[in-house]
Amino acid sequence: MPLLELEGVSKQFHARGGKGIVRAVSNVSLKINAGETVALIGESGSGKSTLGRLVLRLLEPDEGAVRFDGVDLTQLSVKEMREMRSKLQVVFQEPFESLNPRMSIGDIVGEPLIIHDRGLNSDARKQRVRETLERVGLSPDSSTRLPGQLSGGQQQRVGIARAIITNPKLIVLDEPTSSLDLSVRAQILSLLADLQRELGLAYLFISHDISTVEYVSQRIAVMYLGEILETGPVSEVIRDPRHPYTRALLSSRLSTDPNESLPRLRLIGDIGSPTEVRAIGCVLAPRCPMAIDACRSQIIQLIEFSPNHEVACIRAEETSDALLSNSISGGGSN
Amino acid sequence: MATKTVKKQSNFRDFVQMHKFAVAGAFFIIVLILASLFAPLPYDPEAPNPGVGISPPSADHWFGTDITGGDVFSRTIAAAWIDLSLALAGTFLSLIIGVPLGLLTSVKKRWSDNLVRGMDAFQAFPLLILALVLVSLSGNKLYMVVVAIALINIPRYMRLIRSEVLSLREARFMEATTAVGVPLPRALRKHVLPNVMGMITAQTTLTMANAIVVIATLSFLGIGVAPPTPSWGSMIRAGSSNMISGEWWVAFFPGLFVLLCVWILNQLSDAISDFNTRTIR
Amino acid sequence: MNQTVMTQTLLSVKDLSVEFVGHKSTVHAVNGVNLRVNAGEIVGIVGESGCGKSTAVKGILGLLQAPGKVTGGSAELTGHGDLLSIKNKNLRKVRGASVGYVAQNPFGSLNPIYSIEEQFRNILKAHGQPSAKNVARERARAMLTSVGIAGPDRVLDGYSHQLSGGMAQRVVIAMAMLLEPELIIADEPTTGLDVTVQRQILDLIRDRVVDSTRGILLVTHDLGVIAQYCHRVVVMYAGKVVEAGSVETVFLNPAHPYTSALLGAIPRPGHELTRLLGSVPDLRVVPTDCSFRPRCKHAFxxxxxxxxxxxxxxxxxxxxxxxxxxxxxxS
Known part of the structure; x- marks a missing residue:
């Protein structure tokens, strides 16, 4: 049984100004096994962060089931869900914003214990906080400080300490390194890898950065406008992407080797609007150089391309760099 | 992991160091209240002294005397007690009703929206006139002055707290709090309240300044604190007729004290806001 | 990357220093930076936050906000003299006409209350160029087309809030290039944009210099952007240049331990990430030793x-x- 299983999860929002609806997440299914890292990759508006919040039930899905350890979280009462949260944690992108600026580091990291481990007395709790701070590479003395007195990397370590102190099984990492500097990012990624090994954690790693995803995860799900377009083992998806979007995303990665340049594939124009009503057809069709009439008139679903590798593209067999770059349309349109 | 060695503490001593002027002002107001209560005044503030009549500031009468021969200095200081204690009571009443109302209406429910809309309509009414009517209808009861101040300031508190709490609830750390499983009452107590305290304190000093002006306005119009009990508003009114004939001191000194108090409180409010945003960095 | 043979210098910055003077302390944000941009060249400045890369270019452009102040050095723009000693009013003329500036947040550079067309006209007016409605519109339209905007008329009639981030950045680039400046200074031009849009914008910027007499100074924290788009690179740390040279040389044979550490901090499957410990030094103190020394494993x-x-x-x-x-x- 997978640790986390999403089945047909959807979430809509009312668009700002009351015009139409935003289909933030449409009919998403995903599995995460214990101890595994699954990456959710996508650009802005892809719905990847919304999906993370649906997993944590920080948002209620409109449809679908979120099963964690076999329990459908959407069916739990507020109280039952609160108890479940000790096993299901989160680290956010903005390290400073996700910490109460007027609470000491010790209080922030110790708070989950007050909620979930009521038997613990104050001394024992402080001891656990000290141990956890050390485990994430912070000095125990930092417990008396305020978040604003720490650097960005240290603040993110505090966020991680708060997430692991209740011994969770799954942590949703919502772009945990995106706002950090390169050298700090490397420190945090190494820390997350160490913690996963030591504590047997499973991660849902939300990111827009292919290099990071390739480094940290075993499986990957590529999202675009609320839908998963391709999913499979990270090595296979990156070596042989079958969805034109995945291929374009990979080719947008900039190698740090000046002599290596990746194929230049461009999607046409900018990311579409999730407010557009679209009952059938592929979400990428308006931007896809490979799109044919059938892409706009059929219902497109994820289908198995090879074992564990699913692609939502009717031309998945044919996808190639040549097909994509031949039809490059220069620049963007509105 | 290297940690920065500068250790900042958000305590009172830092505040005093950073805002010496505002602190000196606050000290002045406290001394003023104490003096009005306990200090031996040179003359009885409520006793007329017909023998003296109106006279300019002198060594005997520092702020001069008014038309009844009353010592303006003694009266100005004595007025501080009644004016400031009424202002304090009004502010306190606004605070203890306005803040809970603000917290309550920050829940996104239909009734809270309605309550806020009702308060908006109420605020559209000229509140000073309402206060005036209320106090005079009650037959110049002083407690009604306190009620009037609260009526004017409760909607302001409510709106301010509500909008602050609403934006705080959107804050990422509140989302983190939910993800940790913190129940709502604890979240309000441990996460929301400490983050609005500074704003409440700053608003309270502003409310106090506003209350002083309202009280002065009311007693200037002959409502609320009535002579012979000294109050700054009624003293200004009594002195205003002397202004034309060049006897400026009767109205000037109580006016100066109103100005000073309001100015100091405004400065103090700014200082508190500033300190409040600084301490988290 | 093609090596450019043209060596005419466009911009030459010497000993640039910038300080932020506070009540109690002075932050020495930029300490004696030297750099050069030649015609036909894209020069990248790279470093982590707080290294002074943005502050340096703002200093060159006279765009520093108080209490930031250029305290020394020169920035010679060929044909215009030292930018740092030009008076404010004339500097405004040089900016736009001879140096274009593209900031990180395009919406900060666009005025929300004017239509895009009016903003193009305002630039022409400010620089005393023909700005009659039809003339201005024609020039703006041509410029927008050249930055890859397919429907320039719709953009010109609209306002900044109607644009996506990528479109807005294209508009800002078009504005920066309107008067055909010799030098464009771009400060993290693609940082807030999505990856599939980023490359379009960078291609666009590069197309401006290929086989031209123009030059670009590109500030970024992204080593991939430097590797793929720049000819030469300047690596900054703690307000100083620690390494500079052609991109191939610096990226393939880094000689400064900080450059090596940065390159090693990029996640690559199968490679251990370089753990650069510690944090950037306190710039309030002027160090007498190497500012990277506390974090350097080779220090002696x-x-x-x-x-x-x-x-x-x-x-x-x-x-x-x-x-x-x-x-x-x-290593």
């Missing part, structure tokens, strides 16, 4: 004296005592 006695930037090979400058040790390569 000589590092107690701040190293000068010296040429270790043609077009390869390094500020590190290790490079003086014969045959040593930092």
């Amino acid at each position: 006695e000589a590092c107690s004296v701040s190293p000068d930037l010296r040429e270790i090979a043609p077009d390869h400058l390094v500020a590190c005592h290790l490079s003086e040790r014969v045959g040593h390569a930092a």
